[in-house]
Amino acid sequence: MTPSRSLWHRPGAWLRLAFGLLLIGLLPQAHALTPQEALAISSGDTDARIAALHKAAAKPDPQLADFLHKLLDGDVQIDGTMVQVQQGDAWIDLATGKAVTPSDNAQGVVNNNYVRKELQSARAALDLFSPQRTQRLKAVQQLQDDPTSVDRGLVEQALKTEKDPEILQRLQLLHAAILLSSASAADRLAAAKELAASNYPAVRALLLSRLDKKDGAFVESSPLVRTQIEKSLAEIDGRLAWGERLGTLFSGISLGSILLLAALGLAVTYGLMGVINMAQGEFIMIGAYATYVMQSLFQHYLPGYVHYALIAAVPFSFVVAGSIGMLIERTIIRRLYGRPLETLLATWGISLVLIQAVRSLFGPQNVQVDNPPWMSGGFNIMANLILPYNRMVIIAFTVVVLLGMWLLISRTRLGLFVRAVTQNRPMASCVGVRIARVDMLAFGLGTGIAGLAGCALSQIGNVSPEMGTGYIVDCFMVVVLGGVGQLTGTVAAALGLGVANTLLEGVAGAVLAKIAVLVAIILFIQKRPQGMFALKGRSVES
Amino acid sequence: MDRRTALKTVGGAVAAAAASTLPFPAIAASKAPIKVGILHSLSGTMAISETALKDVDLMTIAEINAAGGVDGHMIEPVVVDPASNWPLFAEKARQLISQDKVAAIFGCWTSVSRKSVLPVLDELNGLLFYPVQFEGQEQNKHVVYTGAAPNQQAIPATEYLMSKDGGGAKRFFLLGTDYVYPRTTNAILRGFLHSKGVKDADIAEVYTPFGFSNYQNIVADIKKFASGGPTCVISTVNGDSNVPFYKELGNQGIKATDIPVVGFSIAEQEIAGMDIKPLVGQLTAWNYFESLKNPRNAKFVKSWQDYVKAKGLKDYPVTDDPMEASYIGIHLWKQAVEKAKSTKTDEVRKALIGQKFAAPDGYTVEVLENQYLSKPVFIGQINDKAQFDVVWKSKGLVPGESWSPYIPKPKNA
Numbered sequence: 001m002t003p004s005r006s007l008w009h010r011p012g013a014w015l016r017l018a019f020g021l022l023l024i025g026l027l028p029q030a031h032a033l034t035p036q037e038a039l040a041i042s043s044g045d046t047d048a049r050i051a052a053l054h055k056a057a058a059k060p061d062p063q064l065a066d067f068l069h070k071l072l073d074g075d076v077q078i079d080g081t082m083v084q085v086q087q088g089d090a091w092i093d094l095a096t097g098k099a100v101t102p103s104d105n106a107q108g109v110v111n112n113n114y115v116r117k118e119l120q121s122a123r124a125a126l127d128l129f130s131p132q133r134t135q136r137l138k139a140v141q142q143l144q145d146d147p148t149s150v151d152r153g154l155v156e157q158a159l160k161t162e163k164d165p166e167i168l169q170r171l172q173l174l175h176a177a178i179l180l181s182s183a184s185a186a187d188r189l190a191a192a193k194e195l196a197a198s199n200y201p202a203v204r205a206l207l208l209s210r211l212d213k214k215d216g217a218f219v220e221s222s223p224l225v226r227t228q229i230e231k232s233l234a235e236i237d238g239r240l241a242w243g244e245r246l247g248t249l250f251s252g253i254s255l256g257s258i259l260l261l262a263a264l265g266l267a268v269t270y271g272l273m274g275v276i277n278m279a280q281g282e283f284i285m286i287g288a289y290a291t292y293v294m295q296s297l298f299q300h301y302l303p304g305y306v307h308y309a310l311i312a313a314v315p316f317s318f319v320v321a322g323s324i325g326m327l328i329e330r331t332i333i334r335r336l337y338g339r340p341l342e343t344l345l346a347t348w349g350i351s352l353v354l355i356q357a358v359r360s361l362f363g364p365q366n367v368q369v370d371n372p373p374w375m376s377g378g379f380n381i382m383a384n385l386i387l388p389y390n391r392m393v394i395i396a397f398t399v400v401v402l403l404g405m406w407l408l409i410s411r412t413r414l415g416l417f418v419r420a421v422t423q424n425r426p427m428a429s430c431v432g433v434r435i436a437r438v439d440m441l442a443f444g445l446g447t448g449i450a451g452l453a454g455c456a457l458s459q460i461g462n463v464s465p466e467m468g469t470g471y472i473v474d475c476f477m478v479v480v481l482g483g484v485g486q487l488t489g490t491v492a493a494a495l496g497l498g499v500a501n502t503l504l505e506g507v508a509g510a511v512l513a514k515i516a517v518l519v520a521i522i523l524f525i526q527k528r529p530q531g532m533f534a535l536k537g538r539s540v541e542s
Numbered sequence: 543m544d545r546r547t548a549l550k551t552v553g554g555a556v557a558a559a560a561a562s563t564l565p566f567p568a569i570a571a572s573k574a575p576i577k578v579g580i581l582h583s584l585s586g587t588m589a590i591s592e593t594a595l596k597d598v599d600l601m602t603i604a605e606i607n608a609a610g611g612v613d614g615h616m617i618e619p620v621v622v623d624p625a626s627n628w629p630l631f632a633e634k635a636r637q638l639i640s641q642d643k644v645a646a647i648f649g650c651w652t653s654v655s656r657k658s659v660l661p662v663l664d665e666l667n668g669l670l671f672y673p674v675q676f677e678g679q680e681q682n683k684h685v686v687y688t689g690a691a692p693n694q695q696a697i698p699a700t701e702y703l704m705s706k707d708g709g710g711a712k713r714f715f716l717l718g719t720d721y722v723y724p725r726t727t728n729a730i731l732r733g734f735l736h737s738k739g740v741k742d743a744d745i746a747e748v749y750t751p752f753g754f755s756n757y758q759n760i761v762a763d764i765k766k767f768a769s770g771g772p773t774c775v776i777s778t779v780n781g782d783s784n785v786p787f788y789k790e791l792g793n794q795g796i797k798a799t800d801i802p803v804v805g806f807s808i809a810e811q812e813i814a815g816m817d818i819k820p821l822v823g824q825l826t827a828w829n830y831f832e833s834l835k836n837p838r839n840a841k842f843v844k845s846w847q848d849y850v851k852a853k854g855l856k857d858y859p860v861t862d863d864p865m866e867a868s869y870i871g872i873h874l875w876k877q878a879v880e881k882a883k884s885t886k887t888d889e890v891r892k893a894l895i896g897q898k899f900a901a902p903d904g905y906t907v908e909v910l911e912n913q914y915l916s917k918p919v920f921i922g923q924i925n926d927k928a929q930f931d932v933v934w935k936s937k938g939l940v941p942g943e944s945w946s947p948y949i950p951k952p953k954n955a
C-alpha cells in the first residue's frame with residue numbers, strides 16, 4: 001500500500017496535515033510558554049498578573065492555552081517559585097515536566113472574577129485557532145459576551161483564516177465591537193453601524209457606555225458616531241425586547257404547567273368526585289419523597305445509573321402516592337361521602353398525620369433531590385433568552401400527564417364509570433357499576449397524579465415535609481377558577497394564572513403579584529361563582 | 543439512612559442527657575450544673591441553616607465540660623425547637639428563662655426571630671448570644687451580637703464589587719427575602735451607594751416571600767437589568783430559598799464573571815450538596831471560612847468532623863461562619879462567668895465587655911462596649927470543591943457598628 005493510498009483512506013489524516021501546514025504557515029513566531037511567564041500569570045497582584053497574561057497571549061500558543069485551561073480548573077499551584085500543574089493525582093513541575101512532591105508551602109492559585117474573566121477571554125482567544133469547529137464557535141460566543149478584553153490582533157488574525165460562515169459573521173461583529181474604541185472616527189462609525197446586527201446584551205452595554213459622559217465630555221467625541229450608536233441601539237433594543245417577551249411567555253407557561261400539574265390531581269378528587277381533599281398537597285410531598293427514596297436506592301445499589309433514577313421515580317411516585325390515596329379512601333373518606341364539612345376536617349387531619357409521619361421517617365430538614373445532568377443548563381435561543389432544560393422537561397411532562405388523563409377519562413371503561421358515578425350515583429349503581437371500587441380507583445388516580453407532580457416539583461423546588469401546604473392553596477385556586485369538574489377549565493385556569501402571575505411579577509414584585517392575583521380571583525368568583533367553564537346539564541341542578 | 547435521620551432528631555436529647563449523666567472529673571460532681579438554653583429552628587424553612595448551630599453549640603458545651611466546665615460547674619444544655627415560627631421563638635425563650643432557669647440563651651438566626659425574643663429578654667432580664675450576621679441598627683443590653691454588623695459584611699462586600707478586582711460593578715440588584723434583615727440591609731446599602739454617587743436608576747430592589755422557590759422571572763429580570771452596564775447581585779435571600787435561587791442562576795447560564803452574585807446568608811453548610819460547577823466564582827462575605835489556614839481553625843474543623851462522625855449527624859461535615867460565631871459566643875460567655883464568678887445577667891454582662899478570645903478565624907476577637915465584636919472580614923469565592931477561596935481580607939480587626947452612618951438613627955434608640 002502506498003503512503004498516498006493510506007492517506008486517501010484516512011480523511012482525518014488529511015485534515016491534520018492541512019492544519020499542521022496552516023499552523024506552520026501562520027505562526028512562524030509560535031513560542032512555548034516559559035516557566036517565568038507561567039509564574040507571572042499565576043502569582044502577584046491582579047494587575048501584574050493580567051499584564052503578564054496579555055503579554056504572553058498576544059500570539060497563538062497551544063501550550064499557553066493548555067496552561068490557561070488548567071488555571072481555570074484550579075489545577076495549578078505555586079510552591080516557592082515553582083509552578084506545578086495537576087495531572088490526574090500527581091503534581092508536575094511545569095519547567096521540567098517531571099512529577100514532584102509539593103511542599104507544605106504549596107498554595108493553590110486563586111483567581112478572582114476579574115482575573116478569571118481575563119483568563120477566560122485569553123483562553124477563548126487562543127481557542128479561536130482550534131482545529132475543532134465547535135471549540136472555535138464556543139470561543140467566539142464567549143468573546144462576544146465580553147468583547148472588551150480581547151486582543152485586537154488575534155481577532156484580526158482569526159478573521160483571515162476562518163472559513164466557517166457562522167463563525168466568520170460572529171468574528172466580524174466581535175471585531176466591530178473592538179473597533180468601537182478605535183482612534184479613528186471612521187472606524188468607529190462603521191463599527192457602530194455593523195453592531196446594529198448584534199444580539200448580545202454585552203454589545204448593548206458597550207454601545208451605551210460610549211454615550212456616557214466623563215468629566216463633562218462624551219466618551220464618544222464625534223456627534224456623527226453618537227447618532228449612529230443611538231440608531232443601532234434602537235435596533236438592538238427592538239430585537240432584545242422580543243427575547244424578553246418570549247422569555248416572559250415561557251416563564252408564564254412554565255409556571256402554569258407547574259400549577260396545572262399540581263392541580264390535576266385535585267381536578268379528579270375535588271372536581272370529579274367532590275371530595276374537598278385538604279391533604280392533596282401532602283400527596284405531592286409524598287411523590288417528592290418517593291423520588292428522593294428512588295434516588296437514594298440508586299445511589300446505594302446502582303451508583304452508575306444514578307442519573308436515571310428520576311425516570312424510575314416517575315412510576316414509583318405515582319404508585320406510592322396512589323396506593324396511600326386508595327388506602328385512605330378505603331378506610332376514611334368513603335365513610336364521609338356527601339358530608340363535605342366532615343371530609344374537609346378529616347382530610348385536614350390526614351394532612352397533619354402525613355406531614356408528621358414523613359418528618360419522623362426522614363427528619364424535619366429538607367432532603368436534597370439532585371438534578372440529573374441532562375436536566376441542568378439550558379437551551380440558548382437568543383443571547384438574552386435561555387430556556388432551562390428542567391422547565392422544558394416539566395412542560396413536556398405536564399402535557400403527557402394531561403393527555404394520559406384525558407384519554408383515561410374519555411376513552412376507557414374506567415373513565416366512563418367515573419363520569420357515570422360523578423353524574424348520577426344512584427343510577428350508575430342501578431345499572432351495575434361497582435361504585436365503591438370506582439370511587440377508590442378514581443381517588444387513587446387523583447392522588448397518584450399528585451405524586452407525579454411531586455416527582456416533577458422536586459426538580460425545581462425544595463423537598464421538605466411542609467412543602468405540600470404551599471401548593472394546596474394554588475391547587476384549589478386553579479380548580480375553582482377553572483370551574484369544578486372541568487378539565488378544560490383547569491388547563492385554562494392554570495395557564496392563565498401562570499402567565500398573569502409572571503406578568504404581574506415583572507411589574508409589582510413577587511409579593512405584590514401574589515396578592516394581586518388572589519384579589520383578582522376573589523373578584524372573579526364573586527361575579528361568576530361557577531368558574532370560567534361551567535358544567536351544563538342535569539347533574540348541575542341536582 | 544433511616545437510622546441516621548432518626549438519630550439526627552433525637553441527637554439533641556441524647557447529647558443533653560449525655561452531658562448531664564456522663565462521669566466527669568470529681569470536682570464536677572460537687573458543684574451544681576449551669577443550664578443554658580439553645581434556641582434554634584430544627585424544622586421548617588430555616589432548619590437548613592440553624593440545625594448545624596444547635597449541633598455546634600452542643601459540641602462546644604461538651605468540649606468545655608470535658609475540660610472541667612465553667613469554674614468546675616458542668617454546663618447543661620436545654621434544647622428547644624421553635625420550628626421557624628417567629629412567635630414560637632418568644633414562647634420558647636420565655637419557657638427557657640422562667641421554667642428551665644437558664645443562665646443564657648444561645649440562638650436565633652433570622653432577625654425577625656431575634657426581634658420577637660427581645661421583649662421577653664427585656665422583661666425577664668435574659669441574655670441572648672446571637673451568632674448570625676444581621677442588619678445592625680439595634681443595641682439591646684440583653685443581646686451579645688457575635689455575628690457581623692453591616693460594616694463587617696455588607697459594606698466591605700459592596701466596596702469589593704465596585705473595585706476593579708470585584709468586576710467594577712456600576713449597577714446593583716438587591717435581592718432579598720421579605721423581612722426586616724434584608725430590608726434594613728438594603729436601606730443601608732442604598733445609603734452607602736448614594737454616598738458613592740450611584741443613582742437610584744442603577745439600583746433595583748426585589749423581595750420574595752420566605753420559602754419562595756420560583757426564581758425564573760427574577761433571574762430573567764437580573765439579566766435584563768445587567769444589559770445596562772456592569773451589574774452585581776447582592777443577595778440577602780435567607781433559608782432554603784437559596785437552593786432554587788442558585789439552581790436557577792446555573793440553569794439560566796449566569797456566570798460569576800458576567801454577573802457576580804454575593805450572598806450574605808450562604809455559607810459552607812448551604813452550598814454543600816448543591817451542583818457547584820455553575821456557581822464557581824460566586825461570592826460571599828463572612829468573618830470566617832472553613833478554608834482558612836491556621837492551627838486553631840484546623841483544630842476547630844477537626845473537632846467538628848469528629849463530633850459529626852461520633853454522633854452520625856450529617857451528610858456534610860463542614861464548618862461555617864455562624865457556627866464559628868456560636869463557638870465564640872459560648873466561650874466568651876464561659877470566660878465572663880468565670881470572671882464575674884456569677885451567672886447573673888447583669889454581672890456577666892459587665893464582665894463580658896473587653897473579653898477577648900482567640901478565635902478559629904486566626905484573630906483574637908474582642909467584645910466591644912456596644913456588645914458587638916471586633917472581627918476580621920473576608921470575602922470568599924466559591925470554588926469547585928464547595929469551599930471558599932479568600933479573595934480579599936480586611937487589614938486587621940473591624941469593630942462592629944451598631945448604628946450605620948448611612949441611614950438615620952431611629953429616634954427612640
